[in-house]
Amino acid sequence: MGHARVPQSSRRCYCGKTGCLETVASIPAVCQAAGVDDLDALAGSVARGDKNARGALRQAAESVACVSAAAVLLMSPSRVVVGGELPHACPQIVTDLHDALAEELIPGVPWDIDVVPAILDDEDRAMGAAIAAGTYSQG
Ligand SMILES: [Zn+2]
Numbered sequence: 001m002g003h004a005r006v007p008q009s010s011r012r013c014y015c016g017k018t019g020c021l022e023t024v025a026s027i028p029a030v031c032q033a034a035g036v037d038d039l040d041a042l043a044g045s046v047a048r049g050d051k052n053a054r055g056a057l058r059q060a061a062e063s064v065a066c067v068s069a070a071a072v073l074l075m076s077p078s079r080v081v082v083g084g085e086l087p088h089a090c091p092q093i094v095t096d097l098h099d100a101l102a103e104e105l106i107p108g109v110p111w112d113i114d115v116v117p118a119i120l121d122d123e124d125r126a127m128g129a130a131i132a133a134g135t136y137s138q139g
Pocket of ligand 1: 002003013014015016017020022
């Protein structure tokens with residue numbers, strides 16, 4: 001998903017394309033937009049109500065909503081799980097994403113989608129991927 005294009009972005013991505021979600025919603029991108037050096041500084045700035053930091057977080061959420069809305073419309077999930085360190089350091093992004101996603105979906109349709117932070121760590125995700133790979137390779 002990180003290399004799906006965000007229409008409003010034209011930043012060059014390390015993958016060679018421009019406008020990838022990574023360029024606007026990754027931790028380094030959000031920190032840069034907020035004018036801070038790292039995730040701890042971002043979390044502190046957001047907690048203090050720094051307008052640049054909150055704006056950077058909202059912009060990241062809007063970008064994630066923009067590129068994930070098609071998947072939500074296609075699959076109509078009851079839950080969207082937000083992975084990575086950002087939602088744990090700055091939980092506001094989960095609410096921002098919920099609100100931004102609602103803006104991206106069809107108005108008037110009663111979407112009831114929970115947006116929650118992932119509870120699995122890197123090892124859990126790797127184990128899940130290994131299990132999935134084993135499941136798919138058997139079919
Ligand atoms: Zn990319």
